[in-house]
Amino acid sequence: xxxxKKIATKAMLSGTALFMxxxxxxxxxxxxxxxxxxxxxxxxxNDQEK
Numbered sequence: 001x002x003x004x005k006k007i008a009t010k011a012m013l014s015g016t017a018l019f020m021x022x023x024x025x026x027x028x029x030x031x032x033x034x035x036x037x038x039x040x041x042x043x044x045x046n047d048q049e050k
Contacts, residue, residue, distance in 0.1 A: 017044050 021040050029037075 014044060 018041075021037065021044060025037060
């Protein structure tokens, strides 16, 4: 049960983080910080694979 709760929590957090990254995409594009967006998305997917 604890493992299931841990998996569900990680899935929700990574989903929320990805949603926030996509939501903030216009901000990154307007401020010309596309590299920061790439690093943010990379960090989200790297954390999800572990």
